[in-house]
Amino acid sequence: MEMNEKPHLLLIDGMALLFRSFFATSAMGHYFPNAEGVPTNGVQGFARHTMTAMSLFKPSHMAVCWDMGAHTFRNDLFDGYKANRPAPAPELVPQFDMTRNLSEMIGWKNYGIPGMEADDLIGSMVREWDGKSEITIVTGDKDLLQLLRPGVRIAFMKKGYAVYDFYTYDRFVEEYGITPxxxxxxxxxxxxxxxxxxxxxxxxxxxxxxxxxxxxxxxxxxxxxxxxxxxxxxxxxxxxxxxxxxxxxxEIHCAIEMNDPIDELKIPVYDQVMRGLIEAEGYTMIVKQADSLFLK
Missing domain, CATH: 1.10.150.20 (5' to 3' exonuclease, C-terminal subdomain)
Incomplete structure (x- = not known):
């Protein structure tokens, strides 16, 4: 990155990628169990999706934001909030912790705060880095449209790992006739x-x-x-x-203090050591994808 260039921060909606990856393969009965018989389809899909986004958008820095359990401050405001959501499939349940652990092992910066949604963390990151960084948000959640401003774009997942629908501040205003x-x-x-x-x-x-x-x-x-x-x-x-x-x-709550220095969000290098760690966990599809993207 040139000295006068702004950082480009990639913000990943972790749960959105995990759920999408899980349903894309479980619909066909593919769970890719590991040596212990635990499904890994969501974990591996999440990492492959994230790595593809990194190679497409070429960010200099990155953070993954997570929901931490179902209960948030919005449930305290309204009992019915998300009450109609079905319980997660049993094959998905063990993959929540597995995915977060993998994300941390790879060296991606992860955020999750009990009582807050990933949206609130993403919103607070946008507020923190607005004007100081170009920001790309990867999600499937239309609620995040309210975070658009100049210098912030949202990449909505569409198809596979590489097809996105991009929203910018200008596109939103043009389509909706109101501000984000x-x-x-x-x-x-x-x-x-x-x-x-x-x-x-x-x-x-x-x-x-x-x-x-x-x-x-x-x-x-x-x-x-x-x-x-x-x-x-x-x-x-x-x-x-x-x-x-x-x-x-x-309204997304954008007032969480997110004052980690930008260096803590630097993207880790994928090398033979990292490759070995991922392989040791039995995540062969991630290794294959990472090799093709980062070890060309």
Whole structure:
């Protein structure tokens, strides 16, 4: 990296990659058990996905962010938060710790804080390094769109390990007609069925977008209630508490202190020693992938 060049920080949504890798192969009955008979399909897919992203995006620094258990501060705010999520498949359960351990063994910088979601860690990293670093986020989670700003792009996983749908600040504004920060207000109205909170009953994405384009924020809409069509106004009045709660649930918490020096996030070198460590764990597919990407 040239002295005057900004670092390029790659932020990996660890759980998103692990789940995606697990389901991509388990759907066909492939679990790649290790010598002890424990499935490794998620672990190996996660590492191969991450390594491919590293070779494609050529970051200078990297961090992997993890959810730490199901209970977060959002569950304290709302009992129903993510309550509709099914329990993870038994073949996936042992792979949570295995994946994190592998990630640490490889030397990638890992973050996980009990009570916080990976989104909150990623958001706090974005706040910490905004303007000081180019940032690429790899995820499958649309909630992260609210973090877009100049110098930050999101690579949404699409197909295999190498196909992504890229969102930049400009693309978002062009497509949605609001700012990424206002995406939080839009979600306050629509809720999020996958996260289990309802927003305002009867207000869909189109109406929500129109309201935010016109009045800017949830608070702006409330101040102008008298101007709204009676039907819309009534829906909002009935669900006012849930509207404000939904906004709290939708907003990524970006205030965690993430003040590790950038050198701690440097990407480790893949060499024969590292290769041996990964091979000793029985992760043959990772070794094969890493060899082809980094030992050309």
């Amino acid at each position: 920060k206002q995406f939080i207000d839009k979600k306050a109205f629509t809720g999020d069925s996958s996260d289990g909170y309802p927003g305002v009953k009867g207000i869909g994405p189109k109406t929500a977008l129109k309201l935010i384009q016109e009045y800017g924020t949830v608070e702006g809409v409330i101040e102008s209630l008298q101007e709204l069509a009676p039907g819309v106004r009534k829906k909002i009045e009935v669900d006012m508490d849930m509207l404000f709660l939904s906004k709290k649930l939708a």
